[in-house]
Amino acid sequence: MKTEAKPGDLVEVSLMKASYQGTLLESPEPGIVLLKLNSGYNIGLVKKEINEIKILKKAEREKEKGPELKKDNEKPDIAIIMTGGTISSELDSKTGAVSWLTTPEKLFRFYPEVFDKVNVIKVEVPFMMGSENLGFREWQKIARVAVKLLNNPEIKGIIITHGTDTLHYTSAALSFFLRDLHKPVVLTYSQRSTDRASSDANLNLQCAAIVATSEIAEVVLVGHASTEDNYCYALRGTKVRKLHSSRRDAFKPVNAKPIARIISNADDSRIDILGNFNKRNQHGKVILDSKFEDKIALLKFYPGQDPDILDYYRKRGYKGIVIEMLGLGHVATSESRNSWTRKIKEIQKKGMIVCAAAQTIYGRLNPMVYSTGRELTRSGIIFLEDMLAETAFVKLGWVLGKTKNKEEVKKLMLTNIAGEFNDRLEE
Amino acid sequence: MKTEAKPGDLVEVSLMKASYQGTLLESPEPGIVLLKLNSGYNIGLVKKEINEIKILKKAEREKEKGPELKKDNEKPDIAIIMTGGTISSELDSKTGAVSWLTTPEKLFRFYPEVFDKVNVIKVEVPFMMGSENLGFREWQKIARVAVKLLNNPEIKGIIITHGTDTLHYTSAALSFFLRDLHKPVVLTYSQRSTDRASSDANLNLQCAAIVATSEIAEVVLVGHASTEDNYCYALRGTKVRKLHSSRRDAFKPVNAKPIARIISNADDSRIDILGNFNKRNQHGKVILDSKFEDKIALLKFYPGQDPDILDYYRKRGYKGIVIEMLGLGHVATSESRNSWTRKIKEIQKKGMIVCAAAQTIYGRLNPMVYSTGRELTRSGIIFLEDMLAETAFVKLGWVLGKTKNKEEVKKLMLTNIAGEFNDRLEE
Numbered sequence: 001m002k003t004e005a006k007p008g009d010l011v012e013v014s015l016m017k018a019s020y021q022g023t024l025l026e027s028p029e030p031g032i033v034l035l036k037l038n039s040g041y042n043i044g045l046v047k048k049e050i051n052e053i054k055i056l057k058k059a060e061r062e063k064e065k066g067p068e069l070k071k072d073n074e075k076p077d078i079a080i081i082m083t084g085g086t087i088s089s090e091l092d093s094k095t096g097a098v099s100w101l102t103t104p105e106k107l108f109r110f111y112p113e114v115f116d117k118v119n120v121i122k123v124e125v126p127f128m129m130g131s132e133n134l135g136f137r138e139w140q141k142i143a144r145v146a147v148k149l150l151n152n153p154e155i156k157g158i159i160i161t162h163g164t165d166t167l168h169y170t171s172a173a174l175s176f177f178l179r180d181l182h183k184p185v186v187l188t189y190s191q192r193s194t195d196r197a198s199s200d201a202n203l204n205l206q207c208a209a210i211v212a213t214s215e216i217a218e219v220v221l222v223g224h225a226s227t228e229d230n231y232c233y234a235l236r237g238t239k240v241r242k243l244h245s246s247r248r249d250a251f252k253p254v255n256a257k258p259i260a261r262i263i264s265n266a267d268d269s270r271i272d273i274l275g276n277f278n279k280r281n282q283h284g285k286v287i288l289d290s291k292f293e294d295k296i297a298l299l300k301f302y303p304g305q306d307p308d309i310l311d312y313y314r315k316r317g318y319k320g321i322v323i324e325m326l327g328l329g330h331v332a333t334s335e336s337r338n339s340w341t342r343k344i345k346e347i348q349k350k351g352m353i354v355c356a357a358a359q360t361i362y363g364r365l366n367p368m369v370y371s372t373g374r375e376l377t378r379s380g381i382i383f384l385e386d387m388l389a390e391t392a393f394v395k396l397g398w399v400l401g402k403t404k405n406k407e408e409v410k411k412l413m414l415t416n417i418a419g420e421f422n423d424r425l426e427e
Numbered sequence: 428m429k430t431e432a433k434p435g436d437l438v439e440v441s442l443m444k445a446s447y448q449g450t451l452l453e454s455p456e457p458g459i460v461l462l463k464l465n466s467g468y469n470i471g472l473v474k475k476e477i478n479e480i481k482i483l484k485k486a487e488r489e490k491e492k493g494p495e496l497k498k499d500n501e502k503p504d505i506a507i508i509m510t511g512g513t514i515s516s517e518l519d520s521k522t523g524a525v526s527w528l529t530t531p532e533k534l535f536r537f538y539p540e541v542f543d544k545v546n547v548i549k550v551e552v553p554f555m556m557g558s559e560n561l562g563f564r565e566w567q568k569i570a571r572v573a574v575k576l577l578n579n580p581e582i583k584g585i586i587i588t589h590g591t592d593t594l595h596y597t598s599a600a601l602s603f604f605l606r607d608l609h610k611p612v613v614l615t616y617s618q619r620s621t622d623r624a625s626s627d628a629n630l631n632l633q634c635a636a637i638v639a640t641s642e643i644a645e646v647v648l649v650g651h652a653s654t655e656d657n658y659c660y661a662l663r664g665t666k667v668r669k670l671h672s673s674r675r676d677a678f679k680p681v682n683a684k685p686i687a688r689i690i691s692n693a694d695d696s697r698i699d700i701l702g703n704f705n706k707r708n709q710h711g712k713v714i715l716d717s718k719f720e721d722k723i724a725l726l727k728f729y730p731g732q733d734p735d736i737l738d739y740y741r742k743r744g745y746k747g748i749v750i751e752m753l754g755l756g757h758v759a760t761s762e763s764r765n766s767w768t769r770k771i772k773e774i775q776k777k778g779m780i781v782c783a784a785a786q787t788i789y790g791r792l793n794p795m796v797y798s799t800g801r802e803l804t805r806s807g808i809i810f811l812e813d814m815l816a817e818t819a820f821v822k823l824g825w826v827l828g829k830t831k832n833k834e835e836v837k838k839l840m841l842t843n844i845a846g847e848f849n850d851r852l853e854e
Contacts (some may be wrong), residue, residue, distance in 0.1 A: 242787050326558075332560050
């Protein structure tokens with residue numbers, strides 16, 4: 001069964017005994033033809049049983065032109081970096097296909113409210129990807145583009161739109177890569193696509209625009225603060241984690257308070273400061289510091305795990321590892337069948353850097369309480385206090401990009417560079 | 428420098444120019460002698476610099492005898508299984524040494540309030556370990572002892588005291604190992620040692636005793652519900668995770684509500700039911716079903732991770748793996764430098780079972796939303812909906828203990844055996 005029909009076309013599909021009219025959709029399965037009936041229902045038809053697909057009407061595929069953007073001298077100028085993700089994608093409800101929004105005009109058409117507050121004078125697109133595919137090279141690309149924009153005196157701050165899956169890794173990376181940051185760098189996202197009434201994109205972008213022109217000269221993540229569509233939080237880039245697969249308030253501050261609450265609706269548009277932050281410095285200049293050692297690993301310890309996995313990394317030339325340890329900083333000791341303490345000592349002697357972060361996510365490591373932890377401390381492990389495992393992973397790559405000297409690595413890992421440690425834990 | 432002095436002894440330590448009197452403590456470092464001065468301060472003295480340690484008074488080491496336990500026929504009879512952890516340990520404030528509480532008399536001395544509510548007619552001690560050292564063999568040992576106690580008609584329910592670090596793994600294991608459970612199995616713990624005023628052990632044990640005699644015939648975890656020392660929750664054993672390293676309310680229900688709230692103080696002692704549960708059945712008989720395949724792994728995906736790690740497990744004969752995936756169930760696709768989708772297909776073709784759980788912890792996987800997930804679904808991955816990764820790991824070992832047939836494994840993994848799935852997600 002061959003056909004010229006493409007997703008979006010109105011077609012008639014003939015089987016042996018019946019035929020269906022509807023809009024052809026992109027099929028999720030190779031052997032299935034998916035059809036949106038006029039009733040609105042989708043049906044899947046087995047390809048083998050189809051005799052013919054007749055095109056009744058070709059889909060209109062010409063590009064819509066967006067409205068023109070006018071610069072308003074009363075409004076502050078910002079820039080946007082688009083990197084992909086749901087917030088930068090346009091779902092064609094006819095075809096089910098996803099395409100990227102890559103121009104200010106397309107953005108304007110989708111999110112006109114953002115442009116009420118600011119002039120978006122530049123839109124940069126270093127790449128367009130789902131965030132599950134990003135790695136340190138993409139973090140470096142974003143950082144390079146960001147530095148150029150941030151050092152442009154016309155631009156008050158930048159918004160970076162990004163997929164949610166690894167957004168907290170990217171926010172940590174930018175927090176370390178952008179040194180002497182003097183303006184806001186605001187990462188934002190959407191959990192729900194723009195075709196859904198419950199989409200969070202619009203409020204998130206409006207709040208992001210408010211933060212991008214604020215005094216907060218830090219890398220922050222701005223998004224829904226609750227399940228209601230009413231306000232957002234600005235969360236420090238090194239103290240945030242995705243903690244829900246689908247909710248709009250998926251990102252939570254961990255071992256930290258939000259820096260600010262942002263309200264943006266028809267009646268009110270304001271930012272309430274809740275925590276400390278580095279202030280904007282109009283004479284500043286941001287420096288790119290994005291060298292990265294990618295032979296690093298992140299590993300979650302679990303009961304009965306064979307410590308041989310540590311040798312796997314060592315033998316492959318990994319320079320460092322962050323282990324998500326139990327409780328206050330524990331792994332299986334020599335009392336157990338699988339002694340992790342012994343193996344951890346071994347790989348450290350052979351030159352690997354071993355850091356510990358909390359598998360419990362919330363709370364602080366305290367290896368001095370139990371003998372297990374004391375034994376590990378003596379072996380030279382770097383216990384990372386209340387630092388998130390994801391942030392620790394990114395920071396370790398960044399630190400090892402500078403030095404392989406164990407003492408220097410330890411010192412840098414334990415220095416508070418970008419708010420990754422919180423001295424007074426807010427419990 | 429040799430000495431007969433033991434921790435707890437009152438000693439005089441002479442250096443070249445000074446000497447100190449105090450109680451000898453167990454030293455955290457081999458080269459250090461630790462002394463508690465009469466002022467209450469601890470000082471560390473370098474061994475090499477010590478001329479002599481003179482014993483002034485030997486510590487009293489005779490065993491204190493606990494009060495006698497009397498059986499009260501008005502009270503229900505329960506049993507306790509002790510497995511170690513902070514709740515079963517006694518910290519000697521003089522020596523810093525930890526010893527285990529392994530008899531009802533010792534328990535009574537520490538936690539007399541528990542015995543106001545119930546007769547503890549049996550205390551079983553299959554082993555005493557910190558929970559960082561437990562694995563499937565210990566879960567099996569606990570299950571064997573539990574079955575014997577549960578099938579004793581005199582015993583209304585059992586309490587299991589356990590370290591906190593891997594308590595949620597053990598609670599999941601017992602949830603699967605104890606089939607046709609007809610009585611309460613209550614796991615409890617303490618986060619703070621009994622020598623601390625803020626210890627949570629007493630309230631947790633009292634509430635555990637209330638649940639052990641309740642109608643809730645499930646494996647539940649009972650412990651502090653908030654940072655206040657005022658009430659506890661009973662949480663389903665398959666829907667709970669340690670989410671704070673030090674707080675007393677470290678255990679949180681995930682994708683579920685608590686089954687009950689328990690209050691126990693001088694004025695009030697009651698249980699308020701909050702959720703559904705399996706009811707006690709006095710004619711029932713619990714069945715031990717604890718066969719376990721331990722060639723399984725739990726792996727957290729992170730940005731840029733080399734998929735070669737999957738081959739590591741396959742080559743070593745691992746039968747199955749639970750991958751903590753991003754977002755709704757995503758890993759790096761063939762678009763990225765490190766295609767996980769391709770490698771996951773490969774290892775499945777070679778016979779490994781691959782399951783997916785949510786790295787976000789909260790929320791449900793939904794692989795049909797984005798193309799990445801649809802591609803993975805087609806490859807045969809078992810997406811575990813709202814099941815916790817830790818529960819999934821334990822369940823996979825239990826299921827593979829029964830069958831290696833892929834279709835049967837998939838069916839069992841997706842069957843709700845012990846409340847590990849929640850149909851109506853409470854968001």
